Amino acid sequence: MKMHGSRGVVQITSEIRLIIKDNPFIIPHLCCFMRLLFYLSGEHPLLAEAEVRALFETYEQPWKTLFFDHQVAIYEVDFFPELSRLSMTHQVLNLDFSLEKKTFRVRVKRILSDVNSLQLEKKIADDLQKEYGGLPVDLETPEQKVYCIVQKGKEFVGRTVMDFPYMYEERKPQYRPYFHPSSLHPRIARALVNLGRCKKEVLDPFCGTGGILIEAGLMGLTVKGLDISEEMVTGTKQNLEHFGITDYQIFQGDAGNIESYFSEVDAVVTDLPYGRASRIVSSGNDLYFEAFQSIREITKRACIVCPHPYNFESQDFTVKERFVLRVHKSLNRYIYVLS
Ligand SMILES: C[S@@+](CC[C@H](N)C(=O)[O-])C[C@H]1O[C@@H](n2cnc3c(N)ncnc32)[C@H](O)[C@@H]1O
Structure with missing residues (x-):
């Protein structure tokens, strides 16, 4: 699957779904760890990021910050904290996801970015369709949601683990x-x-x-x-x-x-x-x-x-x-x- 961004083309394998243009780091993917992306509230991103770290620390389990910029923070964890405790996160995505033979939907969220959301949604959906040999699309009540955040030209694709109602x-x-x-x-x-x-x-x-x-x-x-x-x-x-x-x-x-x-x-x-x-x-x-x-x-x-x-x-x-x-x-x- 190929994604076209402002700085060229990035090859995405099914193992690595994190797409970061000009990737500043290489993330080794450990077998029992997963990478969770937290899409943070824009009202106070520093506070929102601190809230996520505090939640990890409350559980006293191993975790590591992989990336944090503005409204996107990515951590490597091998456990699921009680995510519903969070108040300053909009959404949590699993970047190491796979899809089941069930209905799905792709949404794109732009943050400080002017990418064409509709085109990108269609592109990601087409690529996933090819990869999984055809999956039914349901835009209203999908059984699995794929979310792409494009922030300052960097694209992050994951499967929604949790979104927070207001x-x-x-x-x-x-x-x-x-x-x-x-x-x-x-x-x-x-x-x-x-x-x-x-x-x-x-x-x-x-x-x-x-x-x-x-x-x-x-x-x-x-x-x-x-x-x-x-x-x-x-x-x-x-x-x-x-x-x-x-x-x-x-x-x-x-x-x-x-x-x-x-x-x-x-x-x-x-x-x-x-x-x-x-x-x-x-x-x-x-x-x-x-x-x-x-x-x-x-x-x-x-x-x-x-x-x-x-x-x-x-x-x-x-x-x-x-x-x-x-x-x-x-x-x-x-x-x-x-x-
Ligand atoms: C800023 S308000 C707290 C607001 C609170 N977080 C809320 O959700 O309503 C501060 C409170 O401190 C109380 N207070 C003032 N002096 C106090 C004292 N010496 N000991 C205990 N409470 C005091 C006031 O009665 C007031 O209810």
């Missing part, structure tokens, strides 16, 4: 029984839980309306929360139950004193109070300083969203990763992944 919109703060505008978008909330490498439980000591805990609970994790406001505590419980989450412990309390409510936890994931909310402090001291001391006492892992940069090293944390999340023109949030 269910996050339905869980936006305004659709919950208890609403407050300070809650994060559920897609970001879920990414934070993944960045925290949470295996069995999550604690949010500034839980507000429970945005982070809802996502953690829907991922099957035990959820624990604290908020200084009684109204927020009631609201969080109401919201969790609305989504069928019953395995929770939520208390009204001060995040400067988490140890009084919870002993060791798997990970802390939280979005700090800012502006008016940050003044709700029960002691007169620096809320952030006290909360971070308290977090340090009960966990080794944390993912914290700050309204401004913060020197976590001074409080005995190691900053594994840091991301800047643009909320709007003049408002940023800083995401810290700590260990």
Whole structure:
């Protein structure tokens, strides 16, 4: 099968379906490993890629990054992580695929590319037809989907392992029984839980309306929360139950004193109070300083969203990763992944 791209012709064998024009690396294909391509959200590709790596690390299985540029990241893995946990990936493709004698469809997605999608779809479909000796095409409800991503002139062809429906919109703060505008978008909330490498439980000591805990609970994790406001505590419980989450412990309390409510936890994931909310402090001291001391006492892992940069090293944390999340023109949030 031959694919024509902007820089010449690349020969594709049935063993190697990854097509990268001017391939910067040669990927040895190990028998028990497969190459998975993650088509990442364009909203924040760095965060999306970090979410995938964090998911691999959560499983403590061998994996290796083979390629990452903009919205395409390719990893070599020998296991399937729980892909449904991801929130910032559009699609996962297996680049080492074969097709069965079933209906199929080919779709092309262009990213920073001006290739003719229809022509390319037809070309790939024709080549696959030849290779497999005729396969029925079903454009509406195919039994197997082949997807080609063309990004900056490089073509990647794989079989869809998972595509993600846009269910996050339905869980936006305004659709919950208890609403407050300070809650994060559920897609970001879920990414934070993944960045925290949470295996069995999550604690949010500034839980507000429970945005982070809802996502953690829907991922099957035990959820624990604290908020200084009684109204927020009631609201969080109401919201969790609305989504069928019953395995929770939520208390009204001060995040400067988490140890009084919870002993060791798997990970802390939280979005700090800012502006008016940050003044709700029960002691007169620096809320952030006290909360971070308290977090340090009960966990080794944390993912914290700050309204401004913060020197976590001074409080005995190691900053594994840091991301800047643009909320709007003049408002940023800083995401810290700590260990
Ligand atoms: C940015 S909001 C959290 C939003 C939350 N992620 C959500 O989904 O709604 C910060 C929360 O911190 C709470 N808060 C402020 N001071 C606190 C303290 N000392 N201890 C615990 N919670 C506190 C506020 O009541 C507020 O609900």
